[in-house]
Amino acid sequence: MTTTNNSVNIDIDALVIGAGFGGVHQLYNLRNLGLTTKIFEAGSDFGGIWYWNCYPGARVDSDLPIYQLSMPQLYKGWNYKEKFPGWRELREYFHHVDKVLDLSKDVYFDSRVKEAVWDEKEHKWTVVTEDGKVARARFLMLCTGIGSKYYVPDFKGLSSFKGICHHTARWPQEGVDVKGKRVGVIGTGATGVQVIQEVAPDVSHLTVFQRTPNMALPMQQEQVTPEMQEKMKRDLYPVLFRRCRQTFGGFTYDLVQDKSALDVSPEERRVYWETLWEQGGFRFWLANYGDMFSNQKVNDECYAFWREKVRDRLKDEKMKEKLAPMVAPHPIGCKRPSLEQRYYEVYNQPNVTLVDISDTPIEEITPKGVKTKDGTEYEFDVLVLATGFDIVTGGITAIDVKGTDGKAIGDKWKTDGVHTYIGMSTATYPNMFFLYGPQGPTSFSNGPSCAELQSEWIVNCIKYMLDKGYTRIEADKEAEKQWRERVLSFNDQTLFPLAKSWYMGANIPGKKIEPLNFTGGIPFYTKFCNEVVNDGYRGFDFA
Numbered sequence: 001m002t003t004t005n006n007s008v009n010i011d012i013d014a015l016v017i018g019a020g021f022g023g024v025h026q027l028y029n030l031r032n033l034g035l036t037t038k039i040f041e042a043g044s045d046f047g048g049i050w051y052w053n054c055y056p057g058a059r060v061d062s063d064l065p066i067y068q069l070s071m072p073q074l075y076k077g078w079n080y081k082e083k084f085p086g087w088r089e090l091r092e093y094f095h096h097v098d099k100v101l102d103l104s105k106d107v108y109f110d111s112r113v114k115e116a117v118w119d120e121k122e123h124k125w126t127v128v129t130e131d132g133k134v135a136r137a138r139f140l141m142l143c144t145g146i147g148s149k150y151y152v153p154d155f156k157g158l159s160s161f162k163g164i165c166h167h168t169a170r171w172p173q174e175g176v177d178v179k180g181k182r183v184g185v186i187g188t189g190a191t192g193v194q195v196i197q198e199v200a201p202d203v204s205h206l207t208v209f210q211r212t213p214n215m216a217l218p219m220q221q222e223q224v225t226p227e228m229q230e231k232m233k234r235d236l237y238p239v240l241f242r243r244c245r246q247t248f249g250g251f252t253y254d255l256v257q258d259k260s261a262l263d264v265s266p267e268e269r270r271v272y273w274e275t276l277w278e279q280g281g282f283r284f285w286l287a288n289y290g291d292m293f294s295n296q297k298v299n300d301e302c303y304a305f306w307r308e309k310v311r312d313r314l315k316d317e318k319m320k321e322k323l324a325p326m327v328a329p330h331p332i333g334c335k336r337p338s339l340e341q342r343y344y345e346v347y348n349q350p351n352v353t354l355v356d357i358s359d360t361p362i363e364e365i366t367p368k369g370v371k372t373k374d375g376t377e378y379e380f381d382v383l384v385l386a387t388g389f390d391i392v393t394g395g396i397t398a399i400d401v402k403g404t405d406g407k408a409i410g411d412k413w414k415t416d417g418v419h420t421y422i423g424m425s426t427a428t429y430p431n432m433f434f435l436y437g438p439q440g441p442t443s444f445s446n447g448p449s450c451a452e453l454q455s456e457w458i459v460n461c462i463k464y465m466l467d468k469g470y471t472r473i474e475a476d477k478e479a480e481k482q483w484r485e486r487v488l489s490f491n492d493q494t495l496f497p498l499a500k501s502w503y504m505g506a507n508i509p510g511k512k513i514e515p516l517n518f519t520g521g522i523p524f525y526t527k528f529c530n531e532v533v534n535d536g537y538r539g540f541d542f543a
């Protein structure tokens with residue numbers, strides 16, 4: 001154990017790690033159960049991902065009003081300015097949540113947890129932060145989110161670069177002035193797309209290093225007024241938030257599940273797709289025909305529609321082939337699409353270069369910039385690493401969590417693959433829960449919808465324990481094995497395994513290739529979790 005920071009050495013009922021949506025929901029609701037509860041948060045403020053990701057253009061891909069907690073006491077006093085709010089507004093939202101729910105008094109910021117060890121005698125966790133704070137707690141809630149461990153590829157010479165270089169998830173809070181600068185961006189995932197379209201109008205030259213084109217969809221951003229939202233609050237919010245519990249992705253729209261895209265005429269399909277395109281957001285993805293994810297022919301047609309839309313916006317034939325190739329690099333929708341605003345028009349600018357690093361890989365980072373395999377050296381003032389995350393599991397495995405057998409969770413999952421029971425707990429780690437994490441509906445869902453429903457389930461489970469006088473809960477190994485099989489079998493029926501994506505853990509060298517999320521959707525997931533409760537918490541052992 002680390003040297004103790006004597007100023008903080010607490011004995012409490014529940015310790016929550018992370019102050020994003022899941023963490024604040026846990027804190028508030030566990031406190032309401034009468035449990036002494038604290039949060040250790042690595043950042044200096046609330047927001048989780050929205051604290052760290054303050055790169056140019058960072059904004060959420062969920063549309064109004066669902067990117068917030070559904071508690072009336074919170075939404076009554078809050079209005080967004082944009083349909084898809086940016087990071088600054090989201091930070092303000094969290095300050096609002098803090099004020100209304102009086103959270104700060106129970107949060108330790110700048111407190112990155114490094115280890116957590118289970119004490120079988122006391123039925124308690126001992127949790128230690130990097131700066132030596134210690135908490136002893138009956139329950140441990142890992143609300144670390146999907147993107148708390150960022151990933152920097154092992155580029156040769158990276159530290160030799162003399163200009164400004166940041167990973168997007170460690171963008172300086174005070175910002176970086178890119179005006180008139182030569183900027184390079186490595187990566188074209190959701191983050192890269194946002195950075196590229198945001199900085200393109202300001203820089204002297206922009207060079208994008210693309211390995212795989214992003215099948216980005218139109219955001220259709222809008223400014224929104226308080227009046228519009230107040231009216232919706234009276235009539236619609238409760239209905240919409242309820243609806244989010246009933247759809248595949250926790251959005252207000254849903255996949256078409258009652259028929260195949262091939263059951264309707266090509267004209268009818270086209271009309272439907274045009275509507276989804278016009279309405280924007282994730283609709284072309286999560287309100288599409290459900291068999292887009294399981295039927296290659298349907299997927300090919302979706303891709304052809306998308307390709308035509310994108311090519312229409314590009315002037316240069318070579319750009320068309322790089323950004324929307326005739327042959328799809330993977331099934332559309334099986335790598336996370338980004339939402340874009342003017343992304344494709346960026347590539348019509350004369351001061352923008354697209355380097356296809358699937359043809360000419362990056363050889364090394366030099367003091368001046370980036371050198372590719374063909375010997376070209378691109379020089380930059382600012383280099384942006386939009387290279388993603390050890391996503392979904394990285395936030396959990398980054399902590400040295402040791403359960404009943406003294407083994408670290410990261411080591412176990414690395415060898416055996418991810419094992420969880422219903423995406424909220426795992427055998428040999430008693431009294432520990434996680435949410436918006438592995439093997440839940442997580443990455444296919446609107447964050448707050450998923451975090452809230454799992455958080456409520458966990459709070460109810462703890463209430464059950466308190467009522468029964470239990471001090472220990474542990475997922476059963478057999479139950480967890482069955483859940484893993486279910487997650488794998490759902491995924492095997494889809495086209496997701498055909499894409500080399502972070503959904504499958506494929507973005508991190510050496511990470512096991514396996515589905516990190518439950519692909520059955522929120523309604524099915526909820527039904528299963530409710531059945532577990534109705535069967536007396538089937539699959540859990542209590543003491």
Ligand code: N01
Nearest residue numbers: 059060061153187188189190191192211212336386387388
């Ligand atoms: O990360 P990514 P992200 N050499 O892993 C490339 C959420 N999010 O930060 O595709 C060169 O998707 C890599 O190339 P390839 C959201 O869930 C949400 O963009 O593997 N390039 C890819 O282009 C999202 O999906 C929001 O071939 C390398 C990029 O880097 C998730 O976070 C906003 C490389 C990484 O893309 C992650 O998105 C932002 C290498 N060695 C993010 N290694 C909103 O809600 C990787 N790349 C708005």
